[in-house]
Amino acid sequence: METLSHILSVVLVPLFFAGMVGSLFVVISTIVGDLQEIFTTDEDTESPEL
């Protein structure tokens, strides 16, 4: 378990924090984009849905 824990730590910690940084950008971009879109009128055309 000790070895496995160390390997997990070495692999997962960078992935987690890199993912967190990216996710933070996702959150900011999504909020900005959503705010811009949802306050436009409903008559605007939507992208097609499947």
Place this chain on the structure above:
Amino acid sequence: MAATKPTIVLPQSNRVRLVVASSVMLTFISFWRAAAIVLNDLGSSAFYAGGLAEEAVGKAAPWFVLGVMIFSYAVRAVYVESCSMFTRGGVYRIVKEALGGTFAKVSVSALMFDYVLTGPISGVSAGQYIIGMLNGLAAYCAVKFHWAVVPHLRPDISSASIAIVITIYFWWQNIKGIEESSEKALNIMKITTVMVAMLLVWGIFTVIHRGAVLPPLPIPSNLHFSPDALGFLKGTKFAASLGLFGVLMAFGHSVLAMSGEETLAQVNREIEHPKLKNLKRAAMVIAVYSFMFTGVCTLLAVMIIPDAVRVHVYRDNLIAGMAMYMAGPELLRIFFRGFVVLVGFLILGGAVNTAIVGSTGVLMRVAEDGVLADWFRKPQRKYGTSYRIINLVAGIQLLVIVLTHGNVLIIGEAYAFGVIWSFTFNALAMLVLRWKFHGERGAKVPLNLRIGKTEIPLGLISVFLVLLSTAIVNLFTKSVATVSGVIFAAAFFVIFTLSERDNKKRHDLTTRQMREHFQLEHQDTVGRSALEIRPGAVVVTMRDSATPFALKWALTHTNTDEQDLVVLAARMMGVGGPEYVSASEQLFSEHEQMLFTKAVSVAESFGKHISLLVVPAADIFSALVQTANSLDAAAVISGLSSKLTAEEQAYHVGQAWEALPEPKRQFTFYVIKPDGESLSFHIGPHAPAIQPNEVQLVHRLWLNLRRAPGMHDLHHSDIITYALTRMADEFGRDKQETLKGLQHCIEEVKTRRGLGNSRYEEIGETGPGYGVRARKQSSGVQETKANSDVVNKS
């Protein structure tokens, strides 16, 4: 008034035409209601997530809960992208598209674990709030009134008992088929909003008033894991120096706070136009609300409740503890705690129902795909619900409550397993679909790097990495969750795999038999041309092959040479079902085969022709009305419901008719009782039944008024128009006076009715029911023909 067009020549086949529609009959809701439904699930976690997180990681927990709430917006962006590709972009559909059936079964097993455990954790948590308050009140009274003995209920056992009662209550409601009401969800969220606003305002005031300090920052040195929170790492040297790995672990112990995201995917198909924009609006409302409620309230709770009692006493009812330690008079705080408990009971009780409905919906969805045996889909004889699936879900939930003795910590740990793994599978599938699916998307998770023709979805990869790393860490740090989750998911996976194999053989046989007996025709939408029927047809609903009394009544009263008769079978898709079901996905169960065979044999016994129609539906009344409108039907006939009165059935049909977009036509709705008695209701605006004395009154007025100069061209209708216009004016000016006068008029009419003047009409004499004519039964028993007044709001 029967249709006069010549009879259309039927197809040259002795098989009955059976049209299977692909478009599901839906009713749509606003983004506020959609957000309320999701928040009933997601918001309920605020009542227990903070306490459980602090128990696991220490006083820095609120920062992680806040972090999870911010990260949940990124997870929601993944769901929004999936929903923009497939109207119901839930885990099962997405994973199946991306990774195939086997992965879909694994992911749906994890999702089931999530959904099933939502019930026990919410029920037990509701119990904890109630028992906590009762024990607190007992202690308060003991001090106040000098009681020698302080009554004390054991929180775990008592909470488990309350959870069992709540689960059994909602199990029974679901067996009876209570309707999912977005109105109810919205009302619960309104009262919850009042509580959240009070918590925030009063909480911030308390913090400023007392000069409370923020919890320690979420850095490795401030993390203090409980022995249970170390899971399989307990006792290792590694556990003594976790470093940044501890931050990852702490995040994993807080993911419970974002449970309920899948509900967004389930509710998406019901969101009204413009769907994507409204979905984003709902996502925004959910994000702000859950951040303020789950995130900020947890932070305030840690700042307000003293360390000595916060985890020890209020771990499982943190919000109640917050209420009790606000600044202000004690009695006011006790009342506020009562309010918190009431709101908690409502929202957590609602989450128990959501768990049963959601689990049932997921299982129905996989059953429709042939992954679950037909045995599970068999409808309950009396109520028509999928009782075997409901029994299975409620049975597992009760078993969890009993096995854990109502321990929120154990259930919460296990619950997190389902939550994180279903998210991870969804994000992985969406990542695969970025390369595999080249169709148009309404929305994309942002942060996409384009190099030449290749697009690298950095944002989606980031979200997936966080979810995957957290899920893997949780496998090691949540031993109970890992063991129970793996056993549960494996058991469900085996059931799904075996069922699918067995089902394939059965469905192949059923489909072959269906093709032999029926002329199957798949159509995207329902229309007269597909069924080759004339306007003014009669639609009859049929649910159970054992009780075709409505069909028999319809065949007795319809001349099928003049009026076409369509037997409608609604295929209920369950909560969160798809919006469109392709022909290849429409598998016929043995029950449906029996239903259609019976309908044909009954029609043959009358020597009359019928058409068969299957429509996938989310709501039976909406499906009925939409089908009647699409077919230009003059009458709709239905058997008496086992749970609604005829008037209630008509009311729901009327409501569904009101919700229909224009153009729409009126029809007569007949409810047939098992003994053959019929009741009819006009749906939509229609000419009112006018009594002879009222006609006399109009005529006398006409005679008098016509004598006046310039009134030679006066018609009877002018008098009615003038009277109605004046009444409308009067109503506009003085609503109360008009209503008073109208009430007086109704009383007078009632009195006259009592003297023998009936306002009821004979079926077929007026109204749009035309061809369906009531007649005296041969047995000599006269049918009741109560053409009630307009059912809809017109």
